Amino acid sequence: MIIPLLLLFPITNAYFEQKLTRNVYQYQQFKINEKVTAIAPKKCPSDLLNYTHSDTYVSQICFNKNVFYNVEVILGDNVTRNNTFQLALDLTSPWTWYKQKDCISCKKINPLEYEIDDECKRNSKNNNCFNEQFNKSFNAAKWNDIKVHGQIYSQNSLIQGTFQTDTIQMLAYNSSSKMTISQYIAYEWGNSTPPSLVSITGLQMLQVQYINNELPILADGVIGFGFGYTETDDEKTKSDADFVEKLVQEKTKLNLTKQLFALYTYESAVNFSEMVVQVGGIDEKYIRKQKSNGTWIDRLEKSGYYWMVEINKIELKNSEGRDIINTELPIKKAFFTLNSQFIELPYDMMKVLTQNLQQFHSNTACDLVDSDMYILYCKNLPKSIQADYILTFTFGNNQISINNSNHLYRECNSSSEDNRIWDCLFNIKFSQSEYVILGEPFMKNHYIVFENAPGNNTRKIGVFQAATHMYYPDNPNQYEWPLFNAILFIFIFGLISVCSITFLKSLCKDIFRSFKYRKAQNPEDQQSLRISKDIDYVDYSTQEEVQSQIKNIEMSDQRKIEEWNKQQDQFKFGEQFTNSLESNSL
Incomplete structure (x- = not known):
């Protein structure tokens, strides 16, 4: 019975699940009247496009991090509310970092220069390290004598500190009870046995002293989910800085076997599921039935700590199959991120997109607007066609689409009395780096698995259509x-x-x-055995009763034989009488 059970109910891989909370930077107002389609924007400097990566320095490709998906953790050994931190998942960072107590913000921090001048140290009035919502800080109490500097640098941000090692504690999130660490700490357990915490003790983290960031960081720090294993000596990462690897190695409680993680970030008013990250395994309940096979894409080699893939073509089609754009890319690279609210495309492709949208709809006017954003904006767009557009990405021989058109639009307002004509701001903007940046519209539409197993050279990304509900019949x-x-x-x-x-x-x-x-003590009598099979198992306790029953049966058989003989005699008499009659008639 065990084998059929295993076949009917296959054992799924164990995984460690954490709830995600979304914190988004709210742009106050886009300058929709500032048309910049014909003005070539500034591009990302070449030194940042090469995304340098070493033990102490990381340069990042240009894009604004304007949304953060946070997990709740405890830093240090003391399980208290004061030690509870919100750390954001970052697919573009190889390091985990948090803010130390005397962290200050300073604009005079320069890349690869770790010495901060006295003026910067004294000027702590404009301190943007902390804000009202995210004001937690922590100083490591273990192994804090290691004074190795680290720096994360991009066009709009610079973060600097020293590498420390301390404990990170996490509570395995139960999607049925939905208990977080804050609830775990506040709950009065009494005689009940509380769930155990998972501790990671050997992870090297960057304790940040100085921050220069253009947009506010809506988190107390970052957990690095960037690609931890690099292929060349020039791209060596710190040996103990890979968060996913450290968590999988925590086998005493978790029993994780695979170095992978998965993201489910679908969000809607009717979706009762939580946004989660899973480490060590996947859960098929987050995958739509129609796309259960999914698509696996190989990660590009020599792409540093980015989850980067080769992208060949982008298409935007309407329901009739007509191409709005069908364009080859100048740089056939795309990377995944949770930190952008947009799909970001090369400038030349954005220009083609605006021109073609206007050609397809005679009264529609489309432009790139806002000199800071270069975001797509269309006026007089027929409402009937808003749900028609499907944005499709071609990765090698595989095509993956954003089927939910709501993810393509940021904001739409009616511009006619009958509500048939709308002005729409898209979630599509210009990419400073010329790379395709697959931000929230792509991530929310899919359940995405990132696998990195250096031992067998498995480095790939699985993309599955996300389940839109966690209940029948949609899933x-x-x-x-x-x-x-x-x-x-x-x-x-x-x-x-x-x-x-x-x-x-x-x-x-x-x-x-x-x-x-x-x-009956008659083992040799085969006739008695035959007869005994016809007995209706009346309980006879003596041999005489058994023999008497057998005799009665034999007498009954004898009577049947006599009756049969009589019938034969009658038949013979009738035959003789008939023959006699025939003779007389002749």
């Missing part, structure tokens, strides 16, 4: 297979039970016959 795969397996198991179990009962009943009858036959 029937979650319920149909378990229900089918349960019915099949009950049927097989019932069939085996009926056969077993029938066999046991027959066996008991044979044993009972054998016992009665031996009790």
Whole structure:
């Protein structure tokens, strides 16, 4: 029975799940009247496009980090509310970092220069390290004598500190009870046994002293989910800085076996599921049934700590299959991030997109607006066609689409009395780096798995259509297979039970016959054995009763023989009478 059970209910890989909370930078007002389509924007400096990566210095490709997905952790050994921190997942950072107590913001920090002048140290009035919502700081108490500097540099941000090692504690998030660390600390357990915390003790983290950032960081720090293993000596990462690797190695409680993580960030008013990150395994309930096979894309080699893939073409089509854009890319590279609210495309492609949208709809006017953003804006767009557009990305031989058109639009307002004509601001903007940046519109539309197994050179990204609901019938795969397996198991179990009962009943009858036959002390009489099979198992306790019953049966058989003989005699008499009559008539 164990083998059928294993076949019907396969064992899934263990995983460690954490709830994500979304914190987004709210742009106050886009300058929609500032048309910049014909003005070439400033591009990312070449030194940042090469995304340098070493033990102590990281340069990042240009893009604004304007949204943060945070997980709740405890820094240090003391499980208190004061030690609870909100750290953001960052797919573009190889390091985990947090802010130390005397962290200050200073604009005079320069890349690769770790000495801060006295003026910068004294000027702590404009301190943007902390804000009202994220004001937590921590100073490591273990192994803090290691004074190795680290720096993360981009066009709009510079973060600097020293590497320290201390404990990170996390609570395995239970999606049924939905308990977070804050609730865990506040709950009065009494005689109940509280769930245990998972501790990571050997992770090297950057304790940040100085920050120069254009936009506010809506978190107390960052957990680095960037690609931890690099292929060349020039791209060596710190040996103990890979968060996912350290968590998977925590085998005493988690029993994780795979160095991978998965992200589910779909969000809507009718979606009762949480946004989560899973480490060590995946959960198929987050995948739509129609796309259960998914698409696996190989990660590009020599792309540093980025989850970068080769992208060949981008298409925007309407429901009739007409191409709004169908363009090859100048730089065939794209990377995934949770920190951008947009799909970011090369400038030349954005220009083609605006021109083609206007050609398809005669009264529609589209432009790139706002000199800081270069975001797509269309006036007089027919409402009937808003849901028609499908944005499709071609990765090698695989095509992946954003089917949910709501993810493509940022804001739409009616511009006619009958609400048929709308002015829409898209979630599509210009990419400073010329790389395609797959931000929230892509990430929210899919359940994405990132796998990195250096031992067998498995470095790939799985993209699955995200389940839009966690209940039947929108996500029937979650319920149909378990229900089918349960019915099949009950049927097989019932069939085996009926056969077993029938066999046991027959066996008991044979044993009972054998016992009665031996009790009659007539083992050589085969006729008696034959007759005993026709007895209805009346309980005879003596040999005389058994012999008497057998004699009665023999007498009954004798009477049947006599009756048959009489019938034969009558038949012979009738035949003789007929023959006699025929003779007389002749």
